[in-house]
Amino acid sequence: KAGVTQTPRYLIKTRGQQVTLSCSPISGHRSVSWYQQTPGQGLQFLFEYFSETQRNKGNFPGRFSGRQFSNSRSEMNVSTLELGDSALYLCASSFWGQGGRETQYFGPGTRLLVL
């Protein structure tokens, strides 16, 4: 089974622009979560989507948004980019069939640099 894939792997943007990152979960997985990883703040939860609905949201400004499609693929969007948005963005998927007892598996991440 193919793992979680994320595109693009690397991205350079300038302040004020917007960016869209994509995540394809493991086949059959219905839950997709997004995390931001920075040297200063560590790993922080952004949001989770399950069956095309946002199920959980972390403490991030409204510039960060996401969605999930019927095939479980997910996108996250960051509008009006700031320098502080430079980070590794990780996506994780899980099946969520037994009340959520399954493990999450992570993708390789998208490294975003904002200049």
Next chain:
Amino acid sequence: AQTVTQSQPEMSVQEAETVTLSCTYDTSESDYYLFWYKQPPSRQMILVIRQEAYKQQNATENRFSVNFQKAAKSFSLKISDSQLGDAAMYFCAYRSAKETSGSRLTFGEGTQLTVNP
């Protein structure tokens, strides 16, 4: 809110030796999951081991085992017979078992493990 603390920013071990990474967490919940993930230089987050809070038996996966002390809210990872490929950043993570919490993971700060040949 739950918090996870890893008090050792860096650790080192000699190849073939044993090392223990520490993790403590704070929660008022009784049912939850704990994980150790490893992140090598490639930045790919890889699951090492998982523990369910309702299970008293400590989880083991080959050379990796945990010491889960629920009352003390402690969850340490022991790596036996350390190998060069074990060198990575290790993250301890907590996940609530409440359905409303979904799959949300709360991570510790990480411990950078160096394996010396």
